[in-house]
Amino acid sequence: MKTKIYLICLLALSSNGCNYMLDVKPNSFSSGENYYQTETQVLRAVNGAYGVLQNLYTSDFWAVTEMVADNTNYQYDASDRGAQQREEIDEFLITSSNNYVNTIWAQIYRNIHQCNVITSRIDGVQFSSEVTKKRYAGEAKFLRALYYFHLVRLFGGVPLIVKEPASPAEAFTPKRSTVDEVYAQIIADAKDAADGLPASYTGADIGRATKGAALTLLGEVYLTKKDYPAAVAALQQVTTLNYALLDSYGDNFNPARKNNAESVFSVQYNSGLETESSNYIFVFGPRNGKKDLTGFNGLLGGNNIPTPGIYNAYEADDERRDESIYLYDSPGNTPFEEAKAFGGKLPLIKKFYHPPYALDGRANENWPVYRYAHVLLMLAEAVNETGTGDPYQYINPVRERAGLQPLGGLSQATFRDAVQHEQRVELAFENHRWYQLLRTGKAIDVMTQHGTAEKQRLTRLSSASYNIAAYKLLFPIPDREKRLNGLEQNQGWD
Numbered sequence: 001m002k003t004k005i006y007l008i009c010l011l012a013l014s015s016n017g018c019n020y021m022l023d024v025k026p027n028s029f030s031s032g033e034n035y036y037q038t039e040t041q042v043l044r045a046v047n048g049a050y051g052v053l054q055n056l057y058t059s060d061f062w063a064v065t066e067m068v069a070d071n072t073n074y075q076y077d078a079s080d081r082g083a084q085q086r087e088e089i090d091e092f093l094i095t096s097s098n099n100y101v102n103t104i105w106a107q108i109y110r111n112i113h114q115c116n117v118i119t120s121r122i123d124g125v126q127f128s129s130e131v132t133k134k135r136y137a138g139e140a141k142f143l144r145a146l147y148y149f150h151l152v153r154l155f156g157g158v159p160l161i162v163k164e165p166a167s168p169a170e171a172f173t174p175k176r177s178t179v180d181e182v183y184a185q186i187i188a189d190a191k192d193a194a195d196g197l198p199a200s201y202t203g204a205d206i207g208r209a210t211k212g213a214a215l216t217l218l219g220e221v222y223l224t225k226k227d228y229p230a231a232v233a234a235l236q237q238v239t240t241l242n243y244a245l246l247d248s249y250g251d252n253f254n255p256a257r258k259n260n261a262e263s264v265f266s267v268q269y270n271s272g273l274e275t276e277s278s279n280y281i282f283v284f285g286p287r288n289g290k291k292d293l294t295g296f297n298g299l300l301g302g303n304n305i306p307t308p309g310i311y312n313a314y315e316a317d318d319e320r321r322d323e324s325i326y327l328y329d330s331p332g333n334t335p336f337e338e339a340k341a342f343g344g345k346l347p348l349i350k351k352f353y354h355p356p357y358a359l360d361g362r363a364n365e366n367w368p369v370y371r372y373a374h375v376l377l378m379l380a381e382a383v384n385e386t387g388t389g390d391p392y393q394y395i396n397p398v399r400e401r402a403g404l405q406p407l408g409g410l411s412q413a414t415f416r417d418a419v420q421h422e423q424r425v426e427l428a429f430e431n432h433r434w435y436q437l438l439r440t441g442k443a444i445d446v447m448t449q450h451g452t453a454e455k456q457r458l459t460r461l462s463s464a465s466y467n468i469a470a471y472k473l474l475f476p477i478p479d480r481e482k483r484l485n486g487l488e489q490n491q492g493w494d
Contacts, residue, residue: 036121049114057267057367060100063089065431070450071310075302091465096476105478115144120164138196142209145189152182156474190218212241213265216370231382243372250323253351255364264370271364278363280352288332296360306347319403326350349429381419
């Protein structure tokens with residue numbers, strides 16, 4: 001899907017902006033009240049909502065969903081300390097003034113507002129088809145549900161805004177909704193989206209949110225809430241929608257195989273268009289490897305690099321490791337401690353590395369939000385937790401595709417460990433690991449052990465690094481929102 005970012009944003013969340021979380025100037029927005037008159041204009045607004053989704057996934061969002069967990073860390077460069085606050089996310093050293101957390105909060109609310117404008121104005125537009133109207137509303141509601149699902153897991157209860165504010169005063173929302181209230185809205189939006197979205201698209205519409213994407217989101221929400229029967233019901237519907245595992249695991253990430261049979265929902269990128277490209281190798285690759293890896297001079301980001309923990313987590317015959325992690329070998333690696341555990345090589349995420357690159361800073365990989373393998377593994381987890389049904393029918397096809405032997409005869413507890421391991425390696429580096437640790441209640445134990453191992457191998461880490469406390473399982477409400485809007489801070493961060 002080729003998206004275009006239209007000027008439909010009413011938010012001003014930058015530091016030189018307003019004193020409200022939502023600063024609304026309706027008359028300056030897409031011709032104001034005169035804009036939403038036709039279904040073509042609504043379509044353009046929906047396209048814009050996908051555009052800002054791209055912006056979120058090419059921001060530092062991966063830092064709070066993957067690098068904060070045990071799968072990745074960063075390459076320490078003593079000559080450049082400009083991203084220290086990002087590195088503090090990895091080490092559990094942040095404060096409520098962390099710029100990256102603040103930016104992610106602001107970006108997500110900016111994106112939610114895009115969706116709110118669509119859902120608030122769509123009923124005033126005459127459509128030639130009710131099916132088309134429900135589809136556009138469903139796309140906006142799916143995206144809004146996805147955003148709030150991120151927010152509630154990262155921050156807990158948050159301000160719940162689901163309508164376009166009519167004025168700045170109406171936008172001022174200091175009250176935080178409860179976690180249950182946020183989840184209720186997510187579930188309602190996901191159900192509405194599933195009801196209004198088609199099972200598939202053709203032509204230029206391929207890549208938009210589908211019924212399968214909405215049901216997968218709904219299933220993950222229920223899984224997170226430990227409503228396992230509801231999770232099974234939602235996810236089993238996805239298995240009827242003609243998705244399938246690809247023969248080759250690596251093809252899921254190959255730009256030449258975008259939107260394939262395993263892709264349930266991906267953020268769409270196109271390196272041929274300046275504002276539509278992704279950038280992951282340029283952010284994730286070893287700092288000293290830019291010329292060798294991309295053909296361009298300069299430095300790469302050195303962020304979100306695989307840890308020894310994830311590299312060693314794969315079983316001996318697991319074909320997924322070599323499709324997920326690339327080890328860069330260069331004499332220039334010598335100064336970097338991160339290379340020692342890999343025999344002098346520096347790891348990078350191969351899932352987002354597909355040379356050659358025509359232009360510096362522009363890559364062509366989509367970001368996989370949901371794959372069918374993820375659906376199957378969530379089903380395996382949910383079925384096992386219900387104590388009824390056969391979870392092996394869902395986990396074993398994923399293992400067999402990876403070149404591994406099928407499982408069988410495990411106790412419920414042993415299967416629970418097995419499926420959690422399978423989710424870790426199957427979905428590595430796809431922004432799911434932190435959420436999995438939170439959902440399974442293992443975040444403190446796993447991250448404490450990970451921190452101990454990291455401090456043993458990396459002399460740059462201080463004794464304060466990786467001191468995990470229960471309150472740190474939620475990120476702090478950004479200091480700016482607390483100070484300007486009076487939002488209550490998460491317990492422990494004060």
